[in-house]
Amino acid sequence: MFKPTATKRAIFFIIVDTVLSLFTLYLAYLLRFNFEIPKEFLNSFFRVYYVLVSLKIFFLFIFKIYFFNWRFFSLNEAKELLYAHILSYISFLAIFLIFKNFFMPFPRSVIIIDFFLSIFFIGGIRFAKRVINEGKKVDNLKPLLVVGANSRSNTLIKHFINEKKDFWPVAIVDDDKYTINSYISNIKVYPFEKLNEITKNYNVKSAVIAKDLSKKELDSMFETLKQAGIKDIKIAKFLGDRVERLKDISIEDLLARKPKDLDKEVIKNFIKDRVVLITGAGGSIGSEITRQCKKFGAKKLILVDNSEFNLYKIGEELDFLNNKDLVIPVMDSVVDKDLIENIFKKYRPQIVIHAAAYKHVPLVEFNPKEAVINNILGTKNVIDLSIKYEVEKVVLISTDKAVRPTNVMGATKRVCELYAQNVDSKKSEIVAVRFGNVLGSSGSVIPKFKSQIQNGGPVTVTHPEITRYFMLIPEACELVLQAAAIAKGKEIFILDMGEPVKIVDLAKKMIKLYGKEDEVEIVFTGLRPGEKLYEELLLDESEKKTKYESIFIAKATKYDIDKLNKDIDELLKSNNIKEKLKEIVKEFNPKP
Numbered sequence: 232m233f234k235p236t237a238t239k240r241a242i243f244f245i246i247v248d249t250v251l252s253l254f255t256l257y258l259a260y261l262l263r264f265n266f267e268i269p270k271e272f273l274n275s276f277f278r279v280y281y282v283l284v285s286l287k288i289f290f291l292f293i294f295k296i297y298f299f300n301w302r303f304f305s306l307n308e309a310k311e312l313l314y315a316h317i318l319s320y321i322s323f324l325a326i327f328l329i330f331k332n333f334f335m336p337f338p339r340s341v342i343i344i345d346f347f348l349s350i351f352f353i354g355g356i357r358f359a360k361r362v363i364n365e366g367k368k369v370d371n372l373k374p375l376l377v378v379g380a381n382s383r384s385n386t387l388i389k390h391f392i393n394e395k396k397d398f399w400p401v402a403i404v405d406d407d408k409y410t411i412n413s414y415i416s417n418i419k420v421y422p423f424e425k426l427n428e429i430t431k432n433y434n435v436k437s438a439v440i441a442k443d444l445s446k447k448e449l450d451s452m453f454e455t456l457k458q459a460g461i462k463d464i465k466i467a468k469f470l471g472d473r474v475e476r477l478k479d480i481s482i483e484d485l486l487a488r489k490p491k492d493l494d495k496e497v498i499k500n501f502i503k504d505r506v507v508l509i510t511g512a513g514g515s516i517g518s519e520i521t522r523q524c525k526k527f528g529a530k531k532l533i534l535v536d537n538s539e540f541n542l543y544k545i546g547e548e549l550d551f552l553n554n555k556d557l558v559i560p561v562m563d564s565v566v567d568k569d570l571i572e573n574i575f576k577k578y579r580p581q582i583v584i585h586a587a588a589y590k591h592v593p594l595v596e597f598n599p600k601e602a603v604i605n606n607i608l609g610t611k612n613v614i615d616l617s618i619k620y621e622v623e624k625v626v627l628i629s630t631d632k633a634v635r636p637t638n639v640m641g642a643t644k645r646v647c648e649l650y651a652q653n654v655d656s657k658k659s660e661i662v663a664v665r666f667g668n669v670l671g672s673s674g675s676v677i678p679k680f681k682s683q684i685q686n687g688g689p690v691t692v693t694h695p696e697i698t699r700y701f702m703l704i705p706e707a708c709e710l711v712l713q714a715a716a717i718a719k720g721k722e723i724f725i726l727d728m729g730e731p732v733k734i735v736d737l738a739k740k741m742i743k744l745y746g747k748e749d750e751v752e753i754v755f756t757g758l759r760p761g762e763k764l765y766e767e768l769l770l771d772e773s774e775k776k777t778k779y780e781s782i783f784i785a786k787a788t789k790y791d792i793d794k795l796n797k798d799i800d801e802l803l804k805s806n807n808i809k810e811k812l813k814e815i816v817k818e819f820n821p822k823p
Contacts, residue, residue: 259345379442380410501716508580511587513541565609638761660720667700688751700728
């Protein structure tokens with residue numbers, strides 16, 4: 232019976248507004264006549280009241296004042312309440328002028344006094360809940376530091392005050408001199424210099440970041456908060472004018488390099504209403520490219536993968552059973568040319584994105600023959616069939632490990648690049664896109680480090696000086712599609728991956744993120760087979776710029792295609808894979 236509902240709340244406020252309107256009108260009469268109302272004016276009092284209260288309730292209803300949640304009543308709702316009052320009193324004056332005799336005698340100044348009294352009391356009763364609510368603090372809530380003094384931090388503070396869940400905001404820190412020493416929702420804004428003082432005085436162990444920060448700024452903020460003794464650091468995510476969720480800072484947040492010149496309109500024009508075939512569609516890169524192609528309006532997605540589980544996962548995500556016209560999962564290997572040709576013949580793809588490959592460096596070192604068959608023969612099959620069936624654009628996903636390769640994986644991908652650049656492509660435009668590690672991929676070091684930290688360590692790093700480039704998978708895949716969209720054929724595009732990251736620094740940062748600096752140690756295990764200390768994206772400095780600063784074009788490498796075909800045939804039959812690879816890829820320098 233007493234459980235609050237929208238209907239009960241509306242009825243409650245209609246009754247309250249009716250009573251308050253009677254009170255404010257009577258008070259207006261008292262004020263007008265110095266608290267001695269002449270009897271002749273009291274005769275018309277209720278006629279004025281009935282008309283006025285009816286108009287107020289009508290316009291308050293029209294402006295949906297009765298549908299607002301009491302405890303979330305804000306300035307926006309107060310503005311709507313003011314509009315409702317203005318229209319109510321204007322309407323009353325119009326009625327008064329038409330039916331003047333009905334209301335006489337009536338002191339017209341009363342209506343002005345009542346207007347302000349009504350706004351004050353009817354608005355005040357609605358703000359009262361928030362004032363009381365925001366004045367209460369629940370003892371079992373943890374003190375919270377808010378980073379950033381802006382409208383978002385105001386929304387965040389109100390969220391915690393209203394919800395009274397987990398945390399209670401006690402202070403705000405910011406570096407904007409115009410906001411320091413001001414108050415937001417009754418919470419004081421302090422400069423960062425007082426961070427240690429705040430954490431000590433309020434015993435703060437938790438913080439939420441409520442402002443947009445670059446990767447570098449976020450990294451610096453994380454270190455600053457950690458040094459001040461704050462262990463639990465979250466980022467507030469907003470949806471419109473409300474808090475959507477609070478997320479823990481991840482290593483992806485600290486390492487991610489988001490390209491500034493992402494041109495989604497170009498990608499959309501490239502993908503929209505096209506039939507797209509994606510090989511390796513269940514892998515980390517292939518599955519994200521699949522998602523992007525769906526988002527950008529592909530007409531049909533042909534998903535090719537030889538892993539049943541991977542294909543099932545991406546197929547289920549795209550609900551292939553209920554989207555049979557859009558999603559076609561095909562469980563085939565690119566090595567089997569006849570099977571793959573059936574796909575080309577049946578679906579006639581307009582765009583082919585070849586992401587299928589063996590990529591794990593040590594595993595490929597132990598299985599060079601399989602890598603040559605899968606990576607080189609598989610790529611050759613896809614390219615040759617694309618040319619035969621006049622695919623408009625073929626995109627080969629390559630790697631920074633193809634530059635001056637020291638391992639079989641990198642060398643096989645370099646052979647693929649050479650084939651893509653030198654084959655007679657006829658009506659097809661064939662391009663390769665080369666980039667470094669992507670955060671969170673199946674072969675990434677990050678999931679391995681997470682597991683090691685959660686199990687109490689040690690975290691194993693191969694060498695104290697080893698570095699790698701990193702980029703988020705979605706951003707990398709969008710740049711791949713953007714590069715493909717502007718390609719003319721025969722290019723090797725290089726994505727700007729930012730600055731390389733020391734893996735040992737990455738490990739230290741992840742240990743800090745988990746708050747286990749005193750528990751987990753780092754152990755150096757030595758370079759693995761085929762691994763090198765640092766990766767490169769270019770063979771030399773002769774790359775060409777594109778109109779996008781995140782995308783470059785590598786210098787073309789000429790290789791007689793007849794000789795390359797012969798060399799690949801010999802490589803597939805060879806018993807000494809590495810030696811034959813060295814003949815094709817002159818810069819290949821295998822490491823023991």
